[in-house]
Amino acid sequence: MSMIMKLKNLMDKFINRETIVYVIAGVMTTAVNMVTYYILCYWVRMDHLIANIIAWILAVTFAYFVNAGWVFRDKRTTIKEELSKMVKFFLARLFSLGVEEGGLFLFVNLLHFNNMAVKAGLAVIVIVINYIWSKFYVFNNAQKVCSEEVKER
Template identity: 55%
Template sequence: MFQRLPGIYKSIWKRAVNRETITYGIAGALTTLVNYAAYYIFCNRIGIENLIANIIAWIIAVIFAYIINDIWVFKAQMSGIQSEFIKVIKFFGARLFSLIVEEAGLFLFVDILSWNNLVVKAALAVIVIILNYFFSKLYIFNKRSIEI
């Protein structure tokens, strides 16, 4: 397959498809499943208001995502309590941005336009996964940004 691709495409393919992006995709899918399941239970089964259920699901999913991304995807090494604390703050801060995006989308499409909350939540998950990958790769688990 690679023999037929011109050099530029090989380079793009190797950068886009590697252990890190594949494991991030799996971790993102698992995190999305945790988020979606928690949201479904809190919103559709227990009856907690849409945006509050999303925040609770977000907290659960972000804790799960931090652990799986730190250990499995980016294979970050513990480099001291201060560095680890900074990494946790950066991770939650970046995820807070994606929570705001998700909350705005849920508010607009579910609360105002009355679209199905589970369909909207699933569509927003795609946007959130992409945002979170770039924040994780470039800002949080970037080896240069961890060093103090």
């Protein structure tokens, strides 16, 4: 197999509808997070670590519905199953909150970097972490459902 074919196969595997839509949803979620954080830090004059937690709560709530309905095309089932997915989603995102809080503390509190620049840099890392958690832990059934639908056609 030529190098060009290998590269094409690799690109086909990683550049598809799901990843493109996830990036768009990630940008929208990041915008919710950054705007909320900015307003809380600079207009309300809230501590940046507390502002980050509040911004995270709003962004993760927004992200859950966007990811479930648009990115992973998750089929809504019973209320119990929906709540279970939502809890898994928030628990998985707690790791990325830890990454953000730790990064903000290290780079803003200890090293005195600009908090908005640090938050923007951390957003890239968080988007990748969250995609992996969402795809393989929270919405792993959605892929099976979509695959089965394609097979039935």
